[in-house]
Structures are given as structure tokens and as C-alpha cells.
Amino acid sequence: MSVSRTAKIISGKIIADQIRSELIVEIEALRRKNVTPGLAVVLVGENPASQVYVRNKRKTCAELGLHSFDVDLPADVTERRLLASIDKLNRDPKVHGILVQMPLPKHLHEQKVLNAILPEKDVDGFHPVNAGKLLIGEPGFAPCTAAGCQELLLRSGYDPAGKHVVIVGRSNIVGKPLAALLMQKAAGANATVTVCHSRTRHLAALTRQADILVAAIGIPEFITGRMIKDKAVVIDVGINRIDDPTRASGTRLVGDVHFAQALKKARAITPVPGGVGLMTVIMLMRNTVSAAKQQTSR
């Protein structure tokens, strides 16, 4: 008789709510000092996915009592005008954090735009100064999704210290910053880190060694059960919409991990939706509150 094991579900909802409760206390403390953390969310054009993300960020600001500065620019905005908007936000003392929603229309140079944000207001953690501080191990802003993965691990009791973390995917948004974050000689880190990607040979042989496996490659259900070590902790960063004729919508969301197969192998796993995806916005709020504290405590 086979015993069917089922992994523990790591709820992004529960953990994001914990952080939200902690932030409410911090925001209240700032308010008593007449400080309201302010976040500028810059949206260029009308990419439907970007509109959803931006609306969600602005809504969460409102719920937490943060000032949301909405900057909506047309898809054909010149780089000069976009940079001028950022410069204005850089100089506005009420704006503690600035986020430019990616991707930008093709005629705009994304890294140049990110570089224009003051590092101390770069709550998305994409400015080279913040990426560098992350790698060096100096305090700064870590990209929100990567920081969210670390929080999910720590708050579920899976400290990466001494563990072998295998990250599949090397984006600037998740894979590389998460690797930098977890390899540091620091509390909540101290992991042995392997970064795999599209060019990795014998991928399954590597993923099967992971005590903690992070899937951030953007391919639906790419990580199958046989790629997961028995009792590994699996963090699924992917959010992919695939066809599903059994649903009324005709589609459903899946991660980069084959969830049903992973359930039978892993010790714990983040679901999609309801896992990492819920962490990104709350980490953005946390970075904004930190920025407000730093900028007003001088």
C-alpha cells in the first residue's frame, strides 16, 4: 500500500498579511512624526499587464495609508520627458520611493531610465548601486520578488543557512539578485547557491540536489516531480497563463513547477497563484516604508 505524501503549502497570503500587519504599526509610528511614506508609480503606455500591476500597487498604497503619486505617461513619451518626470520625483521630499513599471516601450532605454532614479528612492532595487550593495553585502534595497522569496523561506521556518539552494533562472529581477541575497555571510542567508539557466547541462541532476529549489525561468510547469529531491522546499516564482478548456475562462495560471507532481515529492511548496506573487507588492511597500524612515531620520 503506497502512502501518498503531500507537501505543506507555504501561503503567500498568510505571510504577506503578517508583513502587512507589521508595516501598519511602522506606518502609524511614522504618522505620529508627521511622515506619510510616499510612493510614485510611473506607468508609460497602456500595456494591459502593466496596468494591472500598477493598479494593484496603487491600491495597496491606499489600503496601507501610503501616499501614492500616480504618473501616467503616453506610450510615445520621449526619453527626455520621462527622465524629467523622474528628476522631479527625485527632488520631491514627499516622494520616498519611485518605481517605473517595466517593460517600457521599445524606444526607451530601460537601464538608462532605472539609472536615473536616486538610489535612495529606488524601492524596486534595480539601480546598479542597489544591485552592487546586494552583491557586496551592504545595506540597500533588494528587488522585491527576490526579497519576497527570502521572506517566504524564513517565515515558514526554512532558514537557507547551510542549505543548498538551486535557482533555475538568472534574470535581473529574480534569479541573480536572489543568488546574491542568499550567498551572503549574513543572518537569513549563508546558503550554498547554484544558479542554473537555459544553457545548463544536466539540469535535473542539479535540481535534484537542491534542499531549496527556486523556479524562476518563466516556462509553465518546467520543473517536474523527477527534478525535485525528496523533501525539498520548492519556491515557484513563475506565473504563466496556459489554456485550460475545462475552465470557464478557457485558461488558468500555473507556475514554473508542475504542482501536482511536486506535491508528492516536496516537503513544502508555494502555490501559484497565492505564493510568491503575493509577496512582491508587500515587499515594495516595505521598501517604501524603509525609504521614508531613512529619508526622514536625517
Added chain:
Amino acid sequence: MSVSRTAKIISGKIIADQIRSELIVEIEALRRKNVTPGLAVVLVGENPASQVYVRNKRKTCAELGLHSFDVDLPADVTERRLLASIDKLNRDPKVHGILVQMPLPKHLHEQKVLNAILPEKDVDGFHPVNAGKLLIGEPGFAPCTAAGCQELLLRSGYDPAGKHVVIVGRSNIVGKPLAALLMQKAAGANATVTVCHSRTRHLAALTRQADILVAAIGIPEFITGRMIKDKAVVIDVGINRIDDPTRASGTRLVGDVHFAQALKKARAITPVPGGVGLMTVIMLMRNTVSAAKQQTSR
């Protein structure tokens, strides 16, 4: 009858000389435009090891026809005065590169001093902006020893693309920047990278998987033969002085790899001395020449 294999020796001398020859051509081309690359080497105090390193850097400048700006400050220099010196060098158009020899006396904050160097003159690659560009994959200055390891691999015909590189050590000078360098989606990189360190469990099981093994942990002969995969390429970054009563000096230099044991397992290996150690200074010269080109081509 056992066949005793012997690894190919990767000569830092030969490869550094190749790069030196290439640089001489570039420096000559710059001279025809009335540009002489200038490097300021700042030495604080009288640490004997630092004095040796600084002398070597200044001597190499002279040999290549670079301007060497010598700034020697007393061990008790104030941070303010040191920062004022750096500021002066930042503003001097004849100085294209600035290097502050580490370590600094305890009363000086090293990262604060490094942060004061203009990123475009930071030829040591230790400013957060350059560390961040390295992680993001943007052009910038990579730390010289890490860049030297990559050059040794590429110029010996061991392209890391698709290979599993295991790096033992996570310093800001070698381990972390080399990991960032080799995991990029870029020519000369594209490796699968694992970073191990003092907190790694089952270290030998990981090092034995390395197609390319980099030892940068600072412990004499730490990597033994049994930790090396058959036919791996071994890059030994360590330079350790140990007792040796058979030598007239009573000591000798060894790397972080047990060389005699590695010779029998590896496909190729860098010796100590004569390997990575010879690359650092020439990569510094290359960064300085690049800096001069960038600063004078505007």
C-alpha cells in the same frame, strides 16, 4: 602498471604577457592621440604586504608607459584627509584610474572610502555601481582578480559556457564577482555557477561536480585531490605562505589547492606562484587603459 597523468599547467606568465603585448599596442594608439593613461595608487600606512603590492603596481605602470600617480599617506591619516585626496584625484583629468590599496587601518571605513572613488575611475571594480553593473550584466569595471580568472580560462581554451563552475569562497574581491561574471548571458560566461564557502555542507560532493573548480578561500592546500573531479580545470586563487624547513627562507608559497594531488586528477591547473597572481596587476592595467579610452573619447 599505473599510468601517472599530469595536468596541463596554465601559465599566468604567458597569458599575462599576451595581454601586456595587446595593451602596449593600445597604449601606443592612445599616445598618438596625446593620451597617457594615468593610474593613482593610494597607499595608507606601512603594511609590508601592501607596500609590495603597491610597488608592483607602480612598477608595471612604469614598464607599460602609464603615468603613475603615487599618493602615500601616513597610517594615522584622518578619513577626511583621505577622502579629500580621493576627491582631488577624481577631479584630475590626467588620472583615469584610482586604486586605494586595501586593507586600510582600522579607523578608516573601507567601503566608505571605496564609495568615494568616481565609478568611471574605479579600476579595481569595488564601487557598488561597478559591482551592480557586473551583477546586472551592464558594462563596467570587474574586480581584477576575478576578471583575471576568466581570462585564464578563455585564453587556455576552457570556455565556461555550459560548464559547471564551482567557486569555493565568497569574498567581494574574488568569489562573488567571479560568480556574477560567469553566470551572465554573455560571451565568455554562460556557466552554471555554484558558490560554496565556510558554511557549505558536503563540500567535497559539490567540488567533485565541478568542470571548472575555483579555489578562493584563503586556506593553504584546502582542496585535496579527492575533492577534484577527474579532468576538471582548476583555478587556484590562493597565495599562502607556509613553513618549509627544506627551503633556505624557511617558508614557501602554496595555493588553496594541494598542487601535487591536483596534478594527478585535473585536466589543467594554475600554479602558485605563476598563475592567477600574475593576472591581477595586468588586469588592473587593462582597466586603466579602458578608463583612459572612455574618459578621452567623449
